[in-house]
Amino acid sequence: MTTQSLPREGRARTTAPTTDIALIAAFAALISACAYIGAIPVGAAGVPITLQTFAVMLTGCLLGPVRGFLSVALYLGLGAIGLPVFAEHSGGLGSFTGASAGYLWSFPIAALVGGFLVKYVARQRRTRALLVFLCSAAASVLVIHPMGIAGMKLYFDITWHEAMTYDLPFWLGDFVKTTLVALIAAEVHRAFPRLLERG
Template sequence: MSHSAAESPSVEPPSVESTAPRRPGRNTAQDIALIGVFAALIAVLAFAPPIPVGNFGVPITLQTLGVSLAGLVLGPWRGAAAAGLYVALGLLGLPIFAGFVGGFGVLAGPSAGYLLAFPLMALVTGFIARAVLRRGPVRWRVPLLFLAAIAGSILVNHPMGILGMSINLQVTLGEAFLFDVVFWPGDIVKSLVAAGAAALVHRAAPWILVRG
């Protein structure tokens, strides 16, 4: 006797939820590891031989490239944490600032404003980068990430650097501004490099910054 259709065993199709790839969620251990990695990256870039410019004691370094990358790749909070960790370790005495120096004594030097600006620079850069990656078209990703890096530099790093030079060198803000101008071409190049590198990272692992 044949079985009816109602009696035949049914096979349920796999649900969309079970077959869809899962995106990684928030992982505290992973976040801490990324913060440490990017703090170390900033330190490694600081070891590149600085290029002296002018006679005001602030050389061209690659530190800001690492800070921009931290904001562009990790986003605002983790990027700021990575830059803040780097600055904190340097102030505590580790020789990880440009020229292999460290300690609170650097706060009396002409570079103090630039160093203290790093966490806030990464924060601003990261906020803009996160908005770009969530809403901006993919084909415009590199130019928009470049603008995010430049914005962090112009809105935070340069103003605080100018203020620091004005205070520690005892010069006017106008004179400090003229000292700062020499860093602009290099910042444009470093922002382009950071944007290109960050775009490659987000193409390979978009979950690093944009989740869910």
């Protein structure tokens, strides 16, 4: 029996996992590409500013908590095996213990939290950019920045206050990136209202 001979519901069940896998892989590739854009070291820590966080939060807000988490985890897995998918064309396990390690570890959790908030808190109002902005910003403030600060504190063996000053240069850029995430995600959810059904 071919897929075409199946009832419509049967075809949907058959193609849904394939679509999920394709979306997870595509957004992992998007995060990888965005890691190369910018890559400008800033602040005393020298951690580069890239569009990684933009892509990570867009992934979570569009794909939802499960697929968003899996997509970012796939991206980190590719970097862990040595592919140069991280900022400044780096890769390997050493990236997970460096100055920016806290940020890397935070990415899948942030995508999960952002996706959860968009799917279960914003719900049908996810077509409103302001609500998506608040969901994405919450994930960034509650997950990415705290874990990034903790990572720099451990790596440089400095005080919490010093680590927070290292993190400060990223806030303005994150505001701009979160705004872009909100505008894009709201429009995509307006065009594809069922996108998060399997997220």
